[in-house]
Amino acid sequence: MNTLKIIHYEDGVKWKSLEHNGPYFPPEYQPLPDDVHFYYDGKKMKLSVAAEEVALFFAQMLDHEYTTKKVFRENFFKDWRKEMTPEERSVIQDLNKCDFGEIHAMHKTKVEARKNMTKEEKQTLKEANQKIVDQYGYCLLDHHKERIGNFKIEPPGLFRGRGEHPKQGMLKKRIQPEDVIINCSKDARIPDPPPGHHWKEVRHDNTVTWLASWTENIQGSIKYIMLNANSKLKGEKDWEKYEIARKLKSCVDDIRNTYLGDLKSREMVTRQRAVALYFIDKLALRAGNEKEEGETADTVGCCSLRVEHITLHEQLDGNKCVVEFDFLGKDSIRYYNKVPVISKVFKSLKRFMDNKEPGDELFDRLNTSLLNKHLSSLMPGLTAKVFRTYNASITLQQQLKELSNKSDNVAEKLLSYNRANRAVAILCNHQRAPPKTFEQSMANLQAKIDARKEQLALAKSELKQAKKEAKDKGNSDIKLQRCEEHLLKMEVQATDREENKQIALGTSKLNYLDPRISVAWCKNMEVPIEKIYNKTQREKFAWAIDMTEDDFEF
Template sequence: MSSSGSDDDMPLARSNGHKSATKVSPADDRAMAKSHSKNGPPPGLSIRNGPVHGGEPMDVDSAANGTAKRKSRASIDKRISYKDESDSDDGAPLAKRQKHKVEDDSDDEPISRKASKLPPSIYETALPDSSDDDQPLGAKLAKKKASIEKQAAQEAKAIRANKPAPKARKVVKEESDDDEPLAKPKAKRQSNGVASAKKTNGVKKIESDSDEPISKKAKPAPKGKATPTPKKGAKAAAKKEESADPGDEEEEEEEYRWWDAPKKEDDSIKWNTLEHSGVLFPPPYEPLPKHVRLHYDGKPVHLHPEAEEVAVFFGSMLHSTQNVENPVFQKNFFGDFQEYLKTTGGAKDRDGNKVTIKAFEKLDFKHIFEYTKGLSEAKKARSKEEKKAEKEAREKAEAPYMYCKWDGRKEKVGNFRVEPPGLFRGRGDHPKTGKVKKRVMPEQVTINIGKDAKVPTPPAGHKWKTVQHDNKATWLAMWQENINGNYKYVMLAANSAVKGQADFKKFEKARALKKYIDRIRKDYTRELKSQLMAERQRATAMYLIDRFALRAGNEKDTDNEADTAGCCSLKYEHITLKEPDIVIFDFLGKDSIRFYDEVTVDKQVFKNLKMFKKAPKTTGDDIFDRLTTSQLNKHLSSYMQGLTAKVFRTYNASYTMSKLLQELPQQNLTMAEKVKLYNDCNRKVAILCNHKRTVGASHEAQMEKLGDRIKGLKYQKWRTKMMMLDVDPKQKKRKGAEYFEKDEDLTEEWVLKHQAFLVEEERLKITKKFEKENEKRQAEGEKPHPEKELKERLKAANELEAKFKKENKSKKVEAEGKGPTVEKFEAAVKKIEDRIHNMELQAADKDGNKEVALGTSKINYIDPRLTVVFSKKFDVPIEKFFSKTLRDKFNWAIHSVGDDSTWEF
C-alpha cells in the first residue's frame, strides 16, 4: 500500500530473510490442517468487532509479536446517540495537506494512531433493512455477496457465449409497503451512448488520476454544464447564470463532447497543439521585524533569512500540538534547521557573536508564534472591501495560469500553483514528518508545451530546467520535491476532457472484467491448493485483494521510503492468525496510515497463511516471499489486457452497486427516502469493499446539534398542538389526550434551555439585521440608526421571553397568527412532522455513515453512470448526489447516459 502508483515490471530486491520452499509437500498440507468451525462468521467479510471463535493465537504468532494486539472496543449501540460522554473524539486533527481539499471522505481516510476508534464491525454498522428477521447483518451481507458473485459468474459465461445476460430480480412500481422486490425480466441492455470499450493493443498505458481528491475550491470551467434532464434553452440559461472565472474569454466556447467524438486512431497522442502560461510561484519570504526573534537559551538570536524562514515554519504552527510535540517531527525539523544554520553562517547574538545551537529544548518560538498569530487575526479582521480588493488582485494574478489551450480548446488547469515551502507533515506515522519542504525554484521545473507555442517566461533572473514538447504526456509542468523524491505534475482540472477520458477508461476497464471474473475466481480458488508455492501464494494474494479490497502493494526501496505495505509486501508481523479462520491485519498502509482489520477467511486461505508463516520465518520476513506486484499484474494481464490488481476495487464496487440498485423497489417515496435508499446501497458497497474511515472528531458534536434541531421541531409541534386547544378545547376529547402530550425526550430542563436559546437567537437575529442596515446606510452616505432604535427592536425578544414564562406557568399556549383555526394548525403540524421525519432520516443516514467512507466509493470506485441512472429512474435531481464540482468532473457520465434509465454496468 505504498503511496507510489507505479507497477514497474522490474521487481526490486525483497528481504533476504527466510524463504518458503518452492513446492508444498502433502506432509506440509496435512501439518497445517486444523479444525474449521462451520458456525463462525461467513468468510469474505470484516468481523473486526465480531466474536473471535477458537482459542488463543497461534504460537507462531505470539512468539513474533512482542506487543499485544490492539483490543477491539465494545460493541456500540445501534441507536442514534446525539451525545458522547467520553473524550474519545478529542484526538488531534490530521495534518493539513497542501494539495486539494477532498470532495468527501476518502476511502483512504486516515485511521490515526492516536484515535481510539477503529473501522466498524459488520455486526456494528446499522443498515436499514427491509426485512424484520433477526438474521445477523454479517450473514445477510455475506448471503448478498455470494448471490452477487453467482450472478457475476453467470453473466460472464453469457457474455463469452454472446448470449443475453441471465435474468436478475427486477422491481416494478408497487403501491404496497412490502419492500420485497417483485421479479421482472431484465430489460434489454442499452447502449451507453459512449464508444464501447475496445482492445487497446499498442496503446500507451495512462496513469489515471481519478483516485486523486478533487478540490472543493476549484471553480468549474465556464462551460455551462447541464443536468441530465435539461429543458430547451436550459443550457443557454445555465451558461448565462454561470459566473465567469478570471481570464475567461468574452465569448462562450461550445462544450467539447469528447464522448460523442469519433475514436482517435492513435490513442497515445494526447494533443497536437498546447499553449499555457507555466506555473505560479509562491511569494518570496518576508523577514521578521527586528523586534521579533527566535530565542535560544533565553536570548534573542539573529538568523540569515533562509534559516529564519525555517524557524518561522515551526514557530507559526505551535498551535498544532500533534505535530510540534511529536518527537519524530521535532527531531527531523531540528536536523534540517541545523543544516540551514551551517550553510547560512549560523546564529548570532545582538553583538554579532556566534551562538551555537545544539539543543532543541532551548529553542523558544513563542515570539514568532505570537507575531504570526497576530498577522493571521489581523487578516481575518479586515473589512469586506479590503478582502474583496485582495481577492480581485489575487484572481488577476492567477488569471493567466488558470486556463490553457489544448488542441485549440480552452481547458482549465487544475494545480498551477507551486506548493510553498514549509514543514512536511505527512499522514499517519510518516517517518519524515517535520522535515523541511524546500522552496521550488524555476531551475527545477520542466515545461511541456507545443513546439510552435510561446514558452512561458520564467521569473526574472531565472530559467526553466528544460522545455520539452511531448504530446504523449498530459502534464504541463513537472518538478521533483525533496522529501520523498516524488515528481509533482501540473495537470488539467478534474472537469477537463483528458481527466474525463481517463475516468471513463478506468470504469470501462472494470466493466470489461465482467467477462473474465468467473474464470479468475475459479482459477485462484483451484490454485489455493497448488503444489507450487509461487502459485499458492499468488492465489492467496488474489483472494485477499478480491475479497477484502486490499491494495496490491508496490515494490520499493525501504531505505528511502516509509515502511508501508500492501498485500504482496506483507511481513510476518503484519498478520496474526487465530484458529479456526480469523486473520488480523495490522500494518501501515498507503500514506503511512495504520490499517487494522479482523476478517474471516476460507479454510484453505487460513491454512495457506499459516504455511507462509511457518518457522523458521520470523519478524521482518515476507509472507508472500515468492510473489511480487509485477508478477501478479503480469499474471492478471494474461486474462485481460491491461488488467491489474487495482481494477478489482473498481469492479467490485461498481458491479455490487449495479446489482443492489436493480433490486430497489419503486414505491411512492419522499425525496429524502429516495436519497437514503441510494445511500443505503452505497453503504453496503463500502462495507463489502472494505471502504472504511475513522470517526471524525466533530461527528458527535454534529449529531448532538442535529438531535437538538429535531427536538426543537418536536417542541414546535407540541406548541402548535397546544394552540389548537386554545382555539377549540374540545379537540382534546376528539383527538385524545395522548395526541397533545409532549414527546418523552422533551424534558422540563431541556425545554427551559431551548426557550432561552430561542430568545437569544431572536436577539442575535435582530442585532445582526440592525448592524447590517447601518452598514448599508453608511455605505450610501446616510446617517446610521441610533442605538435606541436597536433597544426598541429588542423588545420583541423580551416579549418572547415573557411569553415562554407565562406558558410554563399556565401550561397553556395562546394561539398565534391571523385568523387561527384548527385546520390551519393541523396543516402546520403535518408540515412539522414531515420535517421531523426527513431530519430523522438524515440523522440515521449520517450516523450510519460515520465509519463508512461513502464519498470514496461514490467518487472513485462506483461508476458515476450508475448514480445518474438512479437519478433518472427515481426522479431525484443529480444535485442530491453530485456537487457542482463533481457534476463537472462526471459531465461525461451525465450526458452519455442521458435519459436512459436502463443503462447497466
C-alpha cells in the same frame, strides 16, 4: 443514449499541439516585522531569513496536535537546523527552549484579519486571484482552450502526511524554476520563467498529458501539473478506466473459478498468486509494491505482506478458519480486519508461513508485476487495481438497490446513498480521524433536535386544543406537519454524521466508483445531482452526467 467522443491518435499520442504559460510560483518569503521576535532560552534572537521562514512554518501550526508529536518535533528540528547559519546552530540546540509565541500571535492576527475583510477588500483579492487564473490557469490543447487543474506550485512548509507517517515534520522545500521540467509542443511558445531563473528542461512529449513536473524532496516523488478534471483528456481517461472495470463483470466468474482451482496447484508460485488474488478480490486490498521512491514508512500491500502481518485462527467466533490482518497500508493508514476464509486458503497460508520468521515475505514467490502479467493474460487491460474499481462499483450498485426506497423523502434517500457509499469505503479501508469539531457540532445539532421536539409537542397540543374547541385546525395541521418534517430531517442528518465520523466517503467517490451509477440513481430516485456531487465533482464527472440514462447498469 449520449456517448463520449473518444479521439485516438496514433502510437499513444495524446495531443498534437500544447501551449501554456508554465506554473504559478508562490510569492517569496517576506521577513517578520521589526516588532515580532523569536526567543531562545528567554532571550530575543534575530534569525537569518532562511531559518526565520522555517520557524514561521512551525509557529503557524502551534494550535495543531502535530507540534506535540515526538516524531514531528524531531524531524522539524533536524531540518530546521540545516537551514540555520553555523552561528545559529551553535546557539539553538534544544527545541523546548524555543519560543515562537510572538510569531504565532502574528499569524493568528493575520488569519483573523482575513476572516474579517471588508466587502471591498474581498473583491480586490478576488480580482487579483482571477488575474492569476487568467494568466496561468488555461492552456491551448489542440487549439482548444482547456482549464488547467493544479497550476499553482505548492508553497514550502512542513510535511504532515497521513496516519502516523515517519516523515511528518520534515521541511518541504521551496520549488524553484530550476527544479521544473516544462512540457509543450515544438511549435509552441516556451513559457517564460520568473526573472533571473531558467527551467530545468523543456520537453516536447505528446505521449503524456502533464504540462510541468518536478521532484519533491520529502518522498522523492514526481509531482505534475495536469489538465483540469473536466478536460476532454481527463474525461476520456476516466471513461476508459470504468469501461475496463465493467468488462471484468463479464468474465469475473471464470477468473474466480481459475484462482480457486489454482489453490490446489503443486507449484508454489501459482498457489501464492491464487491466495493473493483471493484477498485482492474479496477484500479490495491494494496489490502492494506501490511505495513512492525514497519512502521510508513501513507500508505494504497484498503482495508485500510479511508473516508478521497476519495471524491464523481456527474456530474463532463460530468461524472455523479466520485470518487476522494488521498492517500499515497506503498513506500509513492501519488496516485491521478479521476475515473468515475458505479452508483451501487457510491451509495454503499455513504452508506459506512454515519455517519463516515474522519479518519474512508471506508471498516470497510473487510480486505485482507477475500478478498483473497473469491478469492481463486473462483479460486485456486487467490489473489488480481494476479489481478494486470493479468491486467498489459493483458494491455501490448492489447496496443502492437494497437500501433505496422511492417513497422516502430526499434526506432519507441521501442517508441510503451515504450508507451504500460507506460500505464501499469500509471495503477499501478509507478511514479518517474524527473531525476535531465533531463532538461540538453533534451537541449543537442535538440541541436543535431537542428544541424541535419541544416545538412538535407544542404543535400537537395546539392541534388537540383546536379539535376540542371545534376550531379550524388547518393552521395547526400545517404547523405540525412542518415540525415533523424538520425533526425527521435533522434526526437523519445526525444519524448520517455519526455513522460517517471515521469514514472518508470522498476517496472512493472520486476514484473507485463509476459516476454513472450515482447519476442513474439520482434520476431514478428523483434526487438532484447537486446533493451527491459538489461543483468540482460535477465538473470532473461532466461526461457521466451528460451521457447517463436512468437505466444504466454497471
